[in-house]
Amino acid sequence: MGDPPPAPDLSARQPSSRRSSQVSEQRSQERAQLPPAVPDGVQQMPLDAQVLRSSQEILESQANLQSWSQGASLSPYEQLAMFQAEEAQLGGMEYPSLNRGFPSEFLPQPYLDGGGIQVPGNASLMQQLQQGRGNVFQELESAYQEPRPDLLGQFSMYQREDLQFSASAQHGPYMSDDPALQFSPSELGFMSFSMQVPEPEPRELAVQNAKAYLLQTSVNCNLSLYEHLVNLLTKILNQRPEDPLSILESLNRTAQWEWFHPKLDTLRDDPEMQLTYEMAERQKALFVRGGSGEGEQDMEEEVTETAVPNIMETAFYFEQAGVGLSSDESFRIFVALKQLVEQQPIHTCRFWGKILGLSGSYLVAEVEFREGEEEVEEEEVEELTEGGEAMEAHGEEEGEEDEEKVTDVIPKPTWKPPPVIPKEESRSGTNKFLYFVCNEPGRPWTRLPHVTPAQIVHARKIKKFFTGHLDAPVISYPPFPGNEANYLRAQIARISAATHISPLGFYQFGEEEGDEEEEGRAGRDTYEENADFEGIPVLELVDSLANWVHHRQHILPQGRCTWVNPLQKTEEEEELGEEEEKADEGVEEVEQEIGPPLLTPLSEDAEILHTSPWTTRLSCSLCPQYSVAVVRSNLWPGAYAYAIGKKFENIYIGWGHKYSPENFNPSLPGPIQHEYPSGPEIMEMSDPTVEEEQALKAAQEHALATAEEEEEEEDEDEDEDADD
C-alpha cells in the first residue's frame, strides 16, 4: 500500500482539531468550575505527553502511554498495539476503493473515512457507557485513578465525567458532523477543561478498551462485532446503495452470510438460472392458446369434442384419497396432454400415471388413435424385423464362406433357440393402447413402441430402476431384449393388466360377440360401457372387493393376453424348416396357458403372503356421505383407484416395481456346461525327454549304420556280382 501509516496522522490531528472545534468558546465557562490548581499540576504531564506525541513518532507515544498507566487492569500497550494494527490493516484495505469514489479534495485526508467507519460503533458504545457505566468504564476509572491517590474527591468525580466525554472527544476530528457528538451543552462544556488539562491517554485507553470489547469474539462464532461492523460498512461504502438505512437489516444479514460462505475462486459463476428460464419458456408455450381470432370463434365446437381428460377433476378426487400430484403439477400435465391431443390423431386419451426414475420421471399418457392412423408404428416394426433377418442372412453367408474352405468343418450347434412368440397386434391384448411419455410437462411427448411377449417375460425376471432416459440400455441378467423404452412399455403393460380396475357393472361384454370364437381361450377380450350402470354405493365398494373388476386382460406367462401355440408354425416357417421339423415332431406338446377372464372380480386375486392384494378405504371417515371409495394395490405399490357414483379412475405413481415379500433375488446364471470329455483323440502327444531323444537318435544312427553296412554289403555283393 502506498498510503502513509494512519496512526501518526491520527495523533497529529487530534490536538489541533480539538482546539478548533469545541474547546475555545467554552474555555472561560469551564474555568469557573475548575478545582484548585493542584490537580492541574498533576495533569500537566499528560499534556506534555500529548505535545510530544503530536510532534513525534507513534511508538514513542505508546511508550509514554504504557509508563503513564501502569496500574491499568488491562495492559494498554497490548490493546493499543492491537488497535493500531487493526487500524493499519483497515486503512490499507479500504483506501484504494474508497478513494476512487471521493472528490479530490478529500484525498489529502484519507483517514477521515477510515475514522468515519469506526464512528457508529464507538458512538453507540459511548451512549452505552454513559447510561449503563459498564465494566469497561469502571475498569478505566480505576486504571487511571491509581497513580493519583491524592486527588480530591470532587476532582475524581469530575474526572469521571470528563472521562465520559474524553472518549468521544478523541474522535473529534472524525466526528464533526456526527449526531453522537451533539450530546448536550453540559457535556460539551467539559471540553475546555479537558483541553487545558488534557488526558489523552485515559481517553485513548477508553477507546481501546471499548474496541477491545468490540473485538471480543463470541463463544459460538469467531467473528467479532467489530469485524462484522467493519465488513458491513466497507460493503456499504463500496456499493453505495441508495438508501442504506432502510436496507441495513438485510445488508447486515448478507454480510454475515458472506462471511460464512467465502468466495474462494474468482471465476464467474455459471448462469445457473438458465435451465430454469428455458423450462419456463417451454411451459409458456403450453399456456398460450392455439389460434388467435378464429380460434375463439371455434371455441364452442372445441369444447364438445376434445379428447383431453378432465385431469383436474380426477386430481381432486385423488387428492381426497391422499394420493396424486399437487394441483399445480396436475394442471401442467393437463395442458401438456392438451398439447399432445392437438399434435396427434388421438381418439381417446387418459393420464396413466407417473413412473419415477433416478434422474427423471416419466409422465405416461395412454391414448387410442383414430381408425387407420398407425402406419408409422408398423414401419418401425418392419425395420426391426428386417434388421433381424439381415442378421440371420449374414450368419448364413458366413456359414457358406466356411463351407468353401471345407478343410476343417465347424460342427453345427445342436441347440436351437426357442420359438419366438409373435407379439400381439395393435389394438389388442397388451398392445391395445398406445403410450406416450415425457419427462416433464412442456417437454416433447415420445411414443413408446409396442411390447413383445419376450420383453414382458424378461421384465418379470429383473428389477431395475428407470433412469429417465428412454434410450438408456437395460443392463441386466438375464439380458433384457431392448432398451429402457421397451422395459418401460413392458412394465406399463404389466401394471395396467394387474391394477386397472372398475366398479362391477360399469363395463359389460358386447352382446353381438359370439361365444364360439373364444372357445377355450381366456374369454372375450372386448367390452363396452354399460349405459344402464347406476353406480354402486361407496360403502359397498369399500366393504367388498367383489364389487370391483379387472377391465384389463390378464397377461399369461407367455407374455401375451391370448395364447398362441409356439410350436405351431406359420406357412413360411414350415417351408423353410421342413426337414428339421421332422426330427422335432412329437417331442413336446405345449400345454395351453389359461388366465382369469376379463372382468374378473378382485376378490379372486391371489394373496401375497397372507395379505390381501388390495386395500380399500373411505377417503374421509368423518363424512362418509361425500367421500370416495379408494382402492390401493398392495401388489404394485403406487397403484390406486377411486370410484364415486359413475366415476372412477386408476392411477399409478411409483417406481414401477412389483412388491414381493421376499427379497429380490436376481436369477443366477445357468449351470456350467460340461467340459468336452478328454479322450485319446484330443490328447496332445507328450514331448520326448532328452533321454528318449538321444535313445531315438542313437537308434536312428544305429539303423543308419546298419543300413549303410548292408548297403555296403550289397554293393560289395553287387560288385561281387558285377565282378562275377
Added chain:
Amino acid sequence: MDAESLLLSLELASGSGQGLSPDRRASLLTSLMLVKRDYRLNCMEWSLLPPATDEMMVQTSVVKGRFTGDPSHEYEHTELQKVNDGEKVFEEEVVVQIKEETRLVSIIDQIDKAVSVIPRGALFKTPFGPVHVNRTFEGLSLSQAKKLSSYFHFREPVELKNKTLLEKADLDPSLDFLDSLEHDIPKGSWSIQMERGNALVVLRSLLWPGLTFFHAPRTKNCGYIYVGTGSEERTTGPGDPALKQGAEGWNVQMREDGGWKWLWEVTARSPLRKATSCTQMRAAHRSGSPTHLLLAAPQAEELTNSFQ
C-alpha cells in the same frame, strides 16, 4: 417436516405421488398444534411410541410383509432354539410373538438412522461441540443442490471418523460434521433430480422407497417425508436356501472388502481351465444385523457375466 410449514412441505413433496388427503391434513395440523401445546398423548389418537432399542431391531428383523395398521397385532414367528436337556441337545420350535408396535418403532428408527437428510449448512457446530441451527442459512445454490455431497445424514456421524486426514482436509469442521450422502454404501442408493423446471430438488431413497426429501434451492424450505410400506430393499444373503439351490455348481463365497462392505462372489471354476465364468453380486453387509444384506440397489441387478 415442521408442523409450521406442513402444508407447503406436503405440496413440495407431492411429486412422488404420496401425500395426505385434505381431511387428514387438517386434522393433523390441529392435533400437532395440540401436541405442541401440552404434549398431551391422546388427542386424536396420538400415542407415544417407546424408544427403539437394538434388541427390538434384531427381534423384529425376522418379520416380513406389510403392516396391518393395528399396533396391537402380534406377528408369530417360529424359530428353532437349541434346548439343553441334560446331555442331549435338541432343537425345539418356539413361537415368538412380536407386536406390531415394536416393529413400527424399530422401522421408524431404522429409517431415521438410514435416510434422514439435511442440507449442508443448515446446521453448524461450534468448536465446543454443541450444534446450532444456522440462522444465516439461505438454502443451497442451484449448482450445489444438484450434488449429493451437499446433503448430510441427519444422525450421529459414523463414516466421518473413518476418513483419512487427506479426505478431511477439504472439510469445514463447523459445517461438515455429519456424514455426506455422497459416500453412502451401496453407491447410487439415492435418486436426485430437479423438478418444477429446476425450482425444486428432490432426493428419493432407493433403499427405503417412499422417502422423499425436497429442497427449494436458495430458500430455507426443506424437509422429508416417508410414505411407504416400511420395507427396505434387500437382496438375499449367502445362507438363503433359494440361492444355494439356484447356485448349484457354483461356488458362493463372501469376501470382506474394506470395513463392513462385503462382496459376495459367485464363481464357477473348472478343474481344467481357469475360471470359465464368473458372476459377481454385490451386497453390502450392515453392521449389527448380520441376518440381512442390503441390496446394492441399482447395481445388484447388473450382474456381469463374463466368459473367459
